[in-house]
Amino acid sequence: MKTLKKITIIGSGNVATHLAKALYREEYQIDTVYSQTKENAVVLANEVDSFPIDKISQMDVTSDLYLIAIKDDAIADFSQQFPFKDQLVVHTSGSISMEVFKENGFTNYGIFYPLQTFSKDKKIHLDEVPFCIEGSNEKIEADLIHLAKNISSKVYAIDSEERKKIHLAAVFACNFTNYMYTISEDILKKNRIDFDILKPLIQETAKKILKNTPQEMQTGPAVRKDQNIMQDHLDMLSNQKDYQTIYQLISNQIKQGS
């Protein structure tokens, strides 16, 4: 039984769009889509059979849930302006505490955080995305978990402190990993070698940690303590001091941990 049937979506970016569409597919009613940019609200509203608005004063008071999927640093400000302080609100951020709602006078609130990296034009199977859920009371948490389970098979009750730790870990596992890819592409590009040659290695590196811990799967000159190769690599990076610093620092870490 759906307790949160009628939903207003705040935002029109990647997360808002993915969630709105998934909920719409599961026959939730998307009452309104709010975006400061009317055109964006219209685009998303059209896709989920909803009503686009661009002013907070136009907000519909009758929704069961207001799902705030906007930039992290806009959440506090929006919460302050939001008029219906008794209504149920959630945000989708990994790093903003649930307290932001309490501080802005809300009584019913929670977190609805999909732990994934969303990009425009890149399809995501939400069913496999872990959702970290928290509620300001047990009933709300149960309702939000129920809602999340309608769109994902991986739903976790996670409090705000844990969620911040997960988000920090995700920065290393996703953002910094992607930056390692960027460096590797840059090194190849400077030598006119196509990045494609590294793609199978990158895929395999990610797959290996599905069945073993990353520590067990560590390979390379640093874990072998192969000083000659590491020195060769540092020499090759002599024109790129920033990469050289990263190479040295991470290699030392791997050596110490091994």
Next chain:
Amino acid sequence: MKTLKKITIIGSGNVATHLAKALYREEYQIDTVYSQTKENAVVLANEVDSFPIDKISQMDVTSDLYLIAIKDDAIADFSQQFPFKDQLVVHTSGSISMEVFKENGFTNYGIFYPLQTFSKDKKIHLDEVPFCIEGSNEKIEADLIHLAKNISSKVYAIDSEERKKIHLAAVFACNFTNYMYTISEDILKKNRIDFDILKPLIQETAKKILKNTPQEMQTGPAVRKDQNIMQDHLDMLSNQKDYQTIYQLISNQIKQGS
């Protein structure tokens, strides 16, 4: 037409095992398997219908190719001891120059480098593994490319300088990436959160660069220049100065690049 029909495998580790089996499946004859540890030679030889040896003096002179798949820092020493200096030898290392053979008196030699991370008990589809091939002359290079194409669809002619650059790039894309996973697992473990929650994110991060450049796919607080979140993260890492240093360094790099 196979010109290199009879092959001796030097080594019995992950790379030697994967290559020997793949060549055997393609009906190459594995004359002998050499390993300093007799038991290891026996295990692999049994799997590829071959003859195990543990002394260089037992080496068969009649092979068309001697494929050296041993540790990087053992290649020079082995090459020196190898008795048949007119025979065709190759090694499988990403970081050792082809010159190691010339320096040790060989006249026919090359490189047969599979660009992948091999682990025990983890199956690899060699067909999708890029092979970087180099030969001491055109005929040898053509023969080695032909051989590689029998076990992989991704075969590249790559000279020793390029190969070293590729290997350096691979350290960032594979070894350092895996270390980012290790940090993320460690952060979660210290907070009693199961690493499983990050696995879909890690897979998606790797998949995203198949169709877009990593630079285009960069997400997270650093590329958004979200100073509050970054400060929160640095504070959370105050008990782990090494991770804090890495966080700061890579975030600064991402900020500058964006």
